[in-house]
Amino acid sequence: xxxxxxxxxxxxxxxxxxxxxxxxxxxxxxxxxxxxxxxxxxxxxxxxxxxxxxxxxxxxxxxxxxxxxxxxxxxxxxxxxxxxxxxxxxxxxxxxxx
Numbered sequence: 339x340x341x342x343x344x345x346x347x348x349x350x351x352x353x354x355x356x357x358x359x360x361x362x363x364x365x366x367x368x369x370x371x372x373x374x375x376x377x378x379x380x381x382x383x384x385x386x387x388x389x390x391x392x393x394x395x396x397x398x399x400x401x402x403x404x405x406x407x408x409x410x411x412x413x414x415x416x417x418x419x420x421x422x423x424x425x426x427x428x429x430x431x432x433x434x435x436x
Contacts, residue, residue, distance in 0.1 A: 366435045369418050377418040
């Protein structure tokens with residue numbers, strides 16, 4: 339379906355740039371033990387506005403069924419999710435460090 343609306347064309351173009359931005363970012367995933375030995379999965383390396391990182395964090399939390407937060411540009415998820423998070427991030431177009 340072709341649409342001659344320049345706004346739609348601009349939004350499509352901006353969306354494609356967002357995918358390119360994601361592909362250019364190399365994210366690292368690690369796990370830390372916090373208070374009382376509880377594991378926390380940390381995803382670092384985002385070069386995005388805070389609102390976008392918060393949106394990604396929300397999607398990750400929903401996908402793995404856990405709580406978490408965004409702190410200093412990194413996503414922190416409660417629990418050890420190093421097995422699932424890389425695939426979820428790759429689905430969103432990110433490059434994840436093995």
